[in-house]
Amino acid sequence: MQTDLSRKLGIEHAIFGFTPFPAVAAAISRAGGFGVLGAVRYTAPDELARDLDWMQEHVDDRPYGLDVVMPAKKVEGVSEADVEAMIPEGHRQFVKDTLGKYGVPELAEGEASGWRITGWMEQVARNQLDVAFDYPIKLLANALGSPPADVIKRAHDHDVLVAALAGSARHAGKHAEAGIDIVVAQGYEAGGHTGEIASMVLTPEAVEAVAPLPVLAAGGIGSGEQIAAAFALGAQGVWLGSLWLTTTEADLHSRALTEKLLAAGSGDTVRSRALTGKPARQLRTEWTDAWDDPAGPGTLPMPLQGLLVAEAVSRIQKHEVQALLGTPVGQIVGRMNSERSVQAVFDELTRGFERAIDRVNRVAGRG
Amino acid sequence: MQTDLSRKLGIEHAIFGFTPFPAVAAAISRAGGFGVLGAVRYTAPDELARDLDWMQEHVDDRPYGLDVVMPAKKVEGVSEADVEAMIPEGHRQFVKDTLGKYGVPELAEGEASGWRITGWMEQVARNQLDVAFDYPIKLLANALGSPPADVIKRAHDHDVLVAALAGSARHAGKHAEAGIDIVVAQGYEAGGHTGEIASMVLTPEAVEAVAPLPVLAAGGIGSGEQIAAAFALGAQGVWLGSLWLTTTEADLHSRALTEKLLAAGSGDTVRSRALTGKPARQLRTEWTDAWDDPAGPGTLPMPLQGLLVAEAVSRIQKHEVQALLGTPVGQIVGRMNSERSVQAVFDELTRGFERAIDRVNRVAGRG
Structure with a gap:
């Protein structure tokens, strides 16, 4: 599964896996995808450093990223x-x-x-970034709007791509104006924060709104067939979060x-x-x-x-x-419905993807 | 766009168009799709007969169908x-x-x-069927659960396939048990009555639940890219309703x-x-x-x-x-966002479909 974005990142499959578990994130990168570690639960910078050290040792030199939750609106002096x-x-x-x-x-x-919520506060997220930029992360994703301009600049200075989640085409367009590199279009069916527009409708709307920026489709994607559907809708990759929760590496x-x-x-x-x-x-x-x-x-x-x-x-x-x-x-x-290793999940995703490609080609008379 | 179902019905594109307007339904069939006339607004059997007469003269011998709204539960003696x-x-x-x-x-x-609601009452729907079976309809769809067993039998005796809308895999499975021929999996993003499961998730679940019965994907489909996505998800066709409302033939x-x-x-x-x-x-x-x-x-x-x-x-x-x-x-x-003829819509759907197939093949390295 290769797109311009996957080639740019040097990954085998344009499958981005978001997870709070370092062992899952590392396994996703090792399997040829792109593991993105969710940082919201790290309140102490040294805990994040410890887990990024671990990631560094376990990704076999494959690229990976970090997901923070940085509020779009700055709240000054509020404890x-x-x-x-x-x-x-x-x-x-x-x-x-x-x-x-x-x-x-x-x-x-x-x-x-x-369960800590303090990672949502901007200063906590900034402390996380101070740690993260010491590691060779290749992607910084923000789950709450575009990151502040100085954070985007800092990421770009470190050759780190910036992604932001969007639940509508308008929201995606605002991210593009803010200077981010990748939009994650999060459909209604997704886990976590999500809007009301379903992936089938949102993905092509977001693609159109931010072209030529790449869009990752998120929400409703847990099989190779759904991945093929996302590519048909114009995505340059898929962003999966839920699927990893029942992998054997998850804790x-x-x-x-x-x-x-x-x-x-x-x-x-x-x-x-x-x-x-x-x-x-x-x-x-x-x-x-x-x-x-x-x-x-x-x-x-x-x-x-x-x-x-x-x-x-x-x-x-x-x-x-x-x-x-x-x-x-x-x-x-x-x-x-079953517990499997991340690698087994990837094997099934790629098999299902190939089946889906066979199927659409048959429908198109290119069988 | 050919599938086993489209071949069975003798249509060029596995695109089913639901519409309350005879002129739109006929144009869909003429364009190579399968027009399905919504019957709910016909309270008088002779009005339906008049419009089916008109359809008959304007479909160029292409197949078409009828959609009724027949309650799953029978209510006796209630006026x-x-x-x-x-x-x-x-x-x-x-x-x-x-x-x-x-x-x-x-x-x-x-x-x-x-705006009449009486078509929802079983007797009204039965009167519609008495008319409809005098015409060479090829499909009878029901928007409220499976039709009663005698209606399914009557349809089959007339070589008419029976379709029923479902908003969940469980609902789809019940239709299959009732002996219908086609499930229309209606996703959350669809117009009209719909459940909470989005098409990206519902389509493959319905396909798995009723295989080998064919599933039509409904909800969120208004472009060739979305049609390609539906086929990737395992649908044997797509069911479009909203898109026709802004065609020039709609009234x-x-x-x-x-x-x-x-x-x-x-x-x-x-x-x-x-x-x-x-x-x-x-x-x-x-x-x-x-x-x-x-x-x-x-x-x-x-x-x-x-x-x-x-x-x-x-x-x-x-x-x-x-x-x-x-x-x-x-x-x-x-x-x-624009008013076009049904034929122009079909031309754009087929072009978008081919583009999407090209795209997924490139992603799959089959470009």
Whole structure:
């Protein structure tokens, strides 16, 4: 699977794999794709440095990248404590009541909340970048709008391509104006933050909006057939996130969550503001139902919601409370029905891709 | 664009075009596709007969089909008046108030409500079938579940293939068990009644669920690139509805509505219960906003909502009340930016398809 972009990056398959797990990211790069490590959970720069050291040793000199979550709008002089103070007491009580209703135990004393939202704050993301540019990363992706101009410049000075996620053609066009290099068009069916335009419609709209910049199609892609469809729609690559969650290299820290993912169908996700305050696709659970219930207090805007639920989500995950246990994941969760190595996933993707190419050629009378 | 199904039907391109307009349906068949006339608006059998007579004279002996809306569940001995009586007075008042707020004039005396919902009632659909089977239709599609077993048998006795729309793989599987011949997998991005699974995910799931039965991909398809994507996903054909609304052969009876469609972007639709009581994608208007507003009375279940709003929708359309004027349409409305003949649309679809095939072959190294 070769495009201008894959040739530029020196990868075998134009498959970009986003994952919070260094072992998965490295395996994606080794398999001939492009591993992109999600940095949002690293609050301490030395933790990120440790994992990038590990990546460096395990990618067999293949290229890889980093995904940060840098807000488009700069908020000056606002601390986490300031933001915490903006959370209404009624919402804190709702969290407490909901956890109580399901008997969710506390974290052990001194146990850190594993789910951290502070990576969303610009200074945290900037600290991550200070670390990242010491490594030979080839791509910097931002999940929240275009990065600030100085960050784009700094990336380009380091020969690092900049990618940004977009949920609409208009959004994609703004990224292009900001000077980024690659647009990741994130369709409605994608896991995590996503808009309302489905990939089938969004991908060609984004391609048209930013040409000649390359577009990666994201959302609804978990098979070689879907990859072939994305290329037909004009993408120069595909961006897969959900699919890796059930690979053997992934470390969800919860057997119950892995089992939930393996059992879920494509109709078992919901686009909810429960996790961050912005609509993000995730497993539908009694936790998301509680937040989406019109009879409840509703969610708070980003970043308040993320701060509000951070500890609660950690407690639910840590104690594997079945009814509430969830994770961001896209509609392709319906085909994540077995645990396999990243390499086995790649083998199946490339086989499915070739089958799909055979099929469209037969339809076109070029068989 | 040839598949086993297109060969079986003797058509040049595996493109199925659903439309309420006989002139459009006939033009689709003449252009080498398969025109499917939507029958829901025909309450009088002789009107349907008149339009099928016209079709017969204008299809140049090409095959065509009919789409009915036959409820899966049979309701015995319930008249339209019985159903009307179930509508709460508060909802009637809300319709009156909303129309009043926008100064929507009454229909002229004796002027029939153009938007009719009665085609949804089984007896009306059965009367339509009595007419339709006198014509050499080759396909009978049902937009609401599988048709009753006796209707499927009757179709098969007439050598008519039966298709049914499905919004999930499970739904598709039920159709297959009922003995239908073709599943139309209707993705989230489609116009009209639709579920929450996007075409990129739904198409391959439906294909897998009903193989070896053929699946037509519906939703998000308005270009040759999207058609190629659908074939990559395993579809044996595509089912397009929205795209024809801005063809020169279409007769929307409202210049203002045509202009609205030409101007709308992919983000200007909403999946709302406002029109029928079931979620249906349509242009977002102040009318849909009023029904979707949590502060309002909300919508009634099918078929109550359709009966409740039938006259109001006719008044809005007749008097072209800009803020309220809408129509069912999918997210591809964003690329419906010019008025062209059905033949010109086909020419562009086939050119775009060939370009997409070239592109995927280059990616696959088969260029």
